[in-house]
Amino acid sequence: MVPTNYYLILSAIIFGLGVVAFIFKRNVITIFMSIELMLNAVNLAFVAFSQAKHQSDGQVFVLFVIVVAAAEAAVGLGIIILMQRVRHSLNVERVDLLKL
């Protein structure tokens, strides 16, 4: 049986990759995907704990996270399509109208 630590380390690595991509990528779709990556890293940690502790709470939580991620994907993709239409670009550096 694989020790819980391995799952957690994998989860942390995936999460870290997500964070790095979240900060350094310019393409909005990539950023979006890195967010999904972070969410799934957390899901992995939840499931690992759930299995280690023999409790189902973590698995229930994972279902919630998946639902939220689906909703987020719906809204996020809508924004991305709109951005492509208005800006003709997916580069986040071009979207800086909020600057004071």
Added chain:
Amino acid sequence: MPILDHLWIIPLLPLLGSAINGLLGGKWPHNIVNSVALGATGLSFACALEAVREFVSEPNHQALVHRHFFDWISAGTFTAGFDLQMDQLTVVMLLVVTGVGFLIHIYSTGYMAHEGGYYRFFSYLNLFMFFMLILVLAANYVLLFVGWEGVGLCSYLLIGFYFLKKSAADAGKKAFIVNRIGDFGFMLGMFLLFRAFGSLDFTTVFQKAADPSWAHEPWGQFGTMTVACLLLFMGATGKSAQLPLYVWLPDAMEGPTPVSALIHAATMVTAGVYVVARSHILFVHSETAMVVVAVVGCATAFFAATIGLVQTDIKKVLAYSTVSQLGYMFLACGVGVFSAGIFHLMTHAFFKALLFLAAGSVIHAMGGEQDMRHMGGLSKKIKYTYWTMLMATLAISGAPLFAGFFSKDQILLGAYTIEGGKPLYAIGLLTALLTAFYMFRLIFLTFHGQQRYDEHHVHVHESPRSMLGPLVILAVLSIFGGWLALPAFWGGPDYFANFLAPVFSGGEASAAAAASEAAAHSLELPLAGVAVFTALLGFAVAFWLYIRQPGKPEAIAKSVGGLYTTLLNKYYVDELYAAVIVKPLLWLSTEVLWKIVDVAGIDGTVNGIAHGTTSLGDTVRHTQSGNTRSYAVWVVIGALVILAVIFLWPYWSAARPVAGMVR
């Protein structure tokens, strides 16, 4: 429905009149405004008469009638109700206020007929009646103070009635501010009384004060009673225009003449005398307070009379005369003959109101001229005014059998018989001489001698009947008003003093007064003789100077140049106050309070906060780059900080034990 149980009706009627005229009267013709104003005061007068009749005809009419209508203030142990009371002193004040007030209302309908703001004038006048009635009917100091302040407000409004004229507006402000200084003392006096007696109801305070356990405070001892009385008297000096707060009254002549007659001669300015007389039980406990009252009254009487000698404005002469006569009233209170003071208050209300109204009639006849140097020889042209004014002059000068003769005699007698009162008597007598002189000077300058105005420009005409009627009634009162005390001359009862006896029995029946009673009666006739002689002397000098030798006054004025100009400039008191009080205050206000405290301090703080916020925002706004990725970095940094805090907090708190965190 006995009025005595519904005393509130008496003050309420003028208030209603004031409200109706003030709110609705603006578009009404004069006769409707008249009927509302006169109806309100006339009904109030009638109710007062009926209440007095009920009061006197009560079988046990020595008792004080006290009516509680509703609780007004109640805080902790302090309560002040809307309580009205009626005793003999109130009766006198009530009849004077409503009676003279009603007559002056009638007069005003004639005098003000051609003035703008007619409804406003009557609204204020009725409001004044309301507050004055509250003042005299109040059964505790707090309610009295309501009336006290209210009449001050109406005085302010009416002095500044011609508010477009700067001098009138300034005079109104002056009256208000000077009175405020006195009111400050009055309030402190009330607080002290409450601390000493735990109540401000007249009955409670006076009962406790009359208790023998309250020691008499001899001369020079400043106990509770002395300080409280002196503070109350400070209020009285403001309201009744005594030294050193008299300066507002001469300026108050800027108001319309009926106002001068009603407020600044007959009623409001006597409120101070009324308060002292009402609180006589407190005052007789303190030798110091009594001496101060007597000396201030006497000094004011003399001081104002000397200024009155040289004034050329007919109303100014009467104003200083009023200050002087009020001084007499305080002298009476100070030497302990309170009933004589109230007696003089009443007779003075008659003849001084008459003098002012007659002066108003003269001014009306002359088309607005107030300077006596531009009058002269009017006696033939305005006969009614002349004769009524002559009656009032005789009364104020103390001609035998006229009203002022009796009251002034009683005061001088009181001053003479009291221990150490001889100097007061002498100054009082001298003042009587001056009074007779300046009053006859006024009569001679105005009505006799050469005509000193241009007949082509001034059309002299007698006043309408609405103005002459009150003059005649007041003239009759000025002649016969003093006869209440007439029998005293042949050892009979003094009706007026006997009527007031239940009120003043506590104060006047002191052993000394009773012992000198017999001696006083034998003294009364000689002293009266001296007083009459003095008045005659004053008359003779005025006659000689202004009828026989019309050029002489000017020559005398030149020969005593300095003294004359000092008198003409009213001893430079206004200038002194301006230099000592007003100027430094103005300097403090502009240089320190305005430029430093307000502009630099308060505005500086407010503006500083605004500037600080702006510049802080200016600095921080650069974090808002609009770049999505920089926001992402902030989010990550925030998450890391939170994580760091969560993980590292236990180590931190263990390393640095803070008082609040250690269990």
